[in-house]
Amino acid sequence: MTALRPDVAEPDRDGPADVAQAEGNGLVQLHESIATLLASRGQWRQAYQHLRSAFDLACADQDEQPKIPEQLRREVDRLRREHAEAREQSLRDSLTDSYNRRYLDQRLVDLESGRGASTPGLAIALIDLDWFKQVNDTFGHLLGDRVLQRVVELLQEDLPKGGFCARYGGEEFVLVLPEVDVTTAVEIAEAARLRVERHAWQSLAPGLRVTVSVGLACESDGEDPAARAPVAPEQQLLRADSLLYTAKQSGRNAVAYREGGRVRLAGAASGRRGIAESRVAGY
Template sequence: MTALRPEVADFDSDGRSDEDRAASEGTGLVQLHESIAALLASRGQWRQAYQHLRSAFDLVYADQDEQPHVPEQLRREVDRLRREHAEAREQSLRDSLTDSYNRRYLDERLLDMVTDKGATADGLAIALIDLDWFKQVNDTFGHLLGDRVLQRVVELLQEELPEDAFCARYGGEEFVLVLPGVDASSGVEIAESARMRVERHAWASLAPGLRVTVSIGLAYEPPAGDAPNRPPVAPEQQLLRADSLLYTAKQSGRNAVAYREGGRVRLAGPAAGRRGIAEPRVAGY
């Protein structure tokens, strides 16, 4: 009688059939494609992510005569990954306390707005804002209320901003309003309106005796075509000039917007009548 023995080709060394082994490898490949797709999506490489999800889909239905038509399912999965990535990206660019943009976002946007020659395409106003006597607010009312003050100030600063403008936390109690595509006078008006909203807010509703004001330095860069011979101005220089004008607003009595017009430093609104306007810290500006 001839002995029966199993077909060697049908089983591997651990007792699995070729069919089971192929299924296991197929599952591993599907998982690999899905993992690669998630990694690519986290980097914003959506087309490549979709291709890997499509490969995973093809592997799952490889043994069927007619694959179901579900490309929409894959698109939804990529859209989900895109939304998750966008949400994570947005959170990384926000200040955790005030929900305004952070310094990282500010630096990235300013670089995008300035050409390689250091000029802006449509004009750019940058308002550097500092809360007046904020240390006294913390010392008198406590840091918890101080945090609420910062949050409310940001809300007030962001009211009525034009399209494409934004507010970012520069550090501590300093904030920046970036106003692209405005002319010089509009920039001053926007900054002065923001200052007035803070001054006129009902701060006593947070704590009796509380009063909050801000000082603002506004630097303006005209469109490239309006000043073809103007030396290149890097974003850091724009912020430095705004900081210099903020110093002027502080030294000239606080609760004011300082800006430059016709070669002279001026104060906006009611502060325009003050005497003894301080000179900016940056020489020649």
């Protein structure tokens, strides 16, 4: 961390003023050291406060304004950049670089508070890799990690404005699609499922095949947006989980959603028979 003390000529003898100056310099050094330690721990606000204290001490009793403010601005700017980078990293999954559960929870709260009754509803897709344990058992966990990374890349393609992907846990991911109607949400989820199915997985390992099952919960479910009651994101996640169960029990590699009171499968899976019932009562 850049020193904040102005250049001071060496005294000829240790008089009272020299002793006071030495004590002041010692306090400046102490505040700088504490600021550096706090910054290394990500405690940015406290680090700034100690930098500010060091600056005030260094400027005390100076006849001319030293060139410290520019140094301080550089230090504060650096701390802010590191703070922003650290915060972004804290919201990312370390393996896949998708957003993590912490970010998902925060954004769902923000989206819930910012939605209006007349705007299109929020859609949440809960996505699970099919037979992923077999992938790990057959090809190894290192390749399994590469599969997860590639799946995230495929899921994040062509998302609408404000949409994002987050890792929900293990091999489960969530697509959050704000302000879309049920038709658009189904198209987005089905396109993502199809990208995963059609990807050239054998380029990673001969015989490798990866598919996903998707439970898609749409707030409006095809109803008039003006007539619908708001649905809490937590409830939508439960609905998405129930529909994911439907997709799994109905043959996997499918998008299950509800429209007009009926559970449906999207795309090529729509012709399958024996669609499983929802696990959530009253849905």
